[in-house]
Amino acid sequence: MVLCKPGLAEERACKTLTVSGNPEYPPLLWEDSREPEALTGVATALLAEILEPLGVKLEVKSLGSWARVQRHARYGELDMIAGAFITPERTQYMDYLLPPFTQLTVSVWVPKDRVFEYRHWPDLKGKQGGTLINNSFGQGFDSFAEKSLEIVGVRTIEQSFEMALAGRVDYVLYERLQGQVKLQRLGLADEFVALDVPISTEGLFYTFSKKSPCNTFELRERIADRLYTLLNSGRLDSLISEYTARYMSLQP
Incomplete structure (x- = not known):
């Protein structure tokens, strides 16, 4: 297949990039209470710095649940998702930009008074888990979970943590960074612990989105170049510190 340079009409169509993502992902992404239809966080701040010298305007939208965001990308109603793990299903309707902008560790979160021994995935058999609808934790674990585990998907991670406190689920699957930030702001940091071994x-x-008019070889390459430069400069770490502080300063 020959990759051709996009024409002028195609370039004009990419002056604005419509972006969304998981609204339950602080400090990487969350809904901005001052702008109910927008998201804020590390993922979009870094993307804005990538796009600015490229002359592309960033339009960030809050579309509701993570499951709904993925549906919009599937049907081309959204140009880009700011933060997704790779799964076979998603590669059918999305193109992934290299490199990943961060690595995330997924933990098993449990109420402190109901800690159980966890060494590897089979230790979760016979227990009830909770997480966000349509969440993915890597192809290997997703396949294992589908065959062997009972995991309830809900719309917000707060629901999962509340269900664990009420004894309706035994554990919550959620990223370690996001869990620490989320639980601290909810005032539940002393109620939960992340088990040592990650998922x-x-x-x-x-x-x-494969259906986005902005999805061209040239733009993907230019974004990748800027992403490499910013990651190598250590910009991500400073943004994580900045946006963690912003999220923690919000009123519960």
Whole structure:
């Protein structure tokens, strides 16, 4: 297949990039209470710095649940998702931009008074888990979970933690960074512990909808070049510190 340079009409169509993502992902992404239809966080701040010298305007939208965001990308109603793990299903309707902009460790979170021994995935058999609808934790674990585990998907991670406190589920699957930030702001940091052994550690990527008019070889390459430069400069770490502080300063 020959990759051709996009024409002028195609370039004009890419002056604005419509982006969304998982609204339950602080400090990487969350809904901005001051702008109910927008998201804020590390993922979009870094993307804005990538796009600015490229002359592409960033339009960030809050579309509701993570499951709904993925549906919009599937049907081309969204140009890009700011943060997704790779799964076989998602590669059918999204193109992943290299490199991943961060690596995330997924933990088993349990109420402190109901800690159980966990060494590897089979230790979760016979227990009830909770997480977000349509969440993925790597192809290997997803396949194992589908065949062997009972995991309830809900719309917000707060629901999962509340269900664990009420004894309706035994554990919650959620990223370690996001869990620490989320629980601290909810005032539940002393109620939960992340078990030592992680479920997985996966790269988190910016992804283009295959149906987006902005999804061109040239733009993907230019974004990748800027992403490499910013990651190598240590910019991600400073943004994580900045946006963690912003999220923690919000009123519960």
